[in-house]
Amino acid sequence: MPDSFRYLGRQAIVDRQQQLVAYELLFRSSPANFALVRDDLLASAEVLRNAFGELGNVDVLGQFPGFINASADLLQDRILDQLPAERLVLEILETVTVTDELLLRMAQLRARGFRLALDDVVHLGADQMAMLPLVDIVKVDVAAVEAARLPALKAQLDGFDGILLAEKVDSHAQFERCCELGFDWFQGYFHSRPVVLSSADLG
Helix, strand or coil: CCCCEEEEEEEEEEECCCCEEEEEEEECCCCCCCCCCCCHHHHHHHHHHHHHHHCCHHHHHCCCCEEEEECHHHHHCHHHHHCCHHHEEEEECCCCCCCHHHHHHHHHHHHHCCEEEEEEECCCCHHHHHHHHHCCEEEEECCCCCCCCHHHHHHHCCCCCCEEEEECCCCHHHHHHHHHHCCCEEECCCCCCCEEEEEECCC
């Protein structure tokens, strides 16, 4: 029997006082709290449909912005023209290849009112440095960066005037260390695990 519900994962993003500042919206295809993503574009499109259609962005996001994974295909897709730019942060996946066309599109999206974030940053190579002037938020994957290397990575970002977000912060000790290093926002199990939202599929 086919499932008659639509699902959406949501995880809190908090500031240094652990006050809610945003949510990340996550692909879920069932009540189980994990995702098997075979196609980044289709997964993101489903998240957008559920957040801004089936479940309704007021119920899902309240007054807060929603982060969503953005593949190269999604960044170029006209679906973004139908969405409220002020409600979304587009997380540029680490798999995106930097081209002149991509950088131009990033500038266009930002001019439209979207905020952009670099996702899963573990180092600052040529691609990350090329995108850095066009993003508002850098998400550093602290679980994938050796603890001894994290201060040096953070120091490389000292000239960045946007928001530094430590993601996959899974203990209070990690949270305190990231605070000491100067991160602004935080996401991870130390504060909350993702929750799965659902609504009846209206067809």
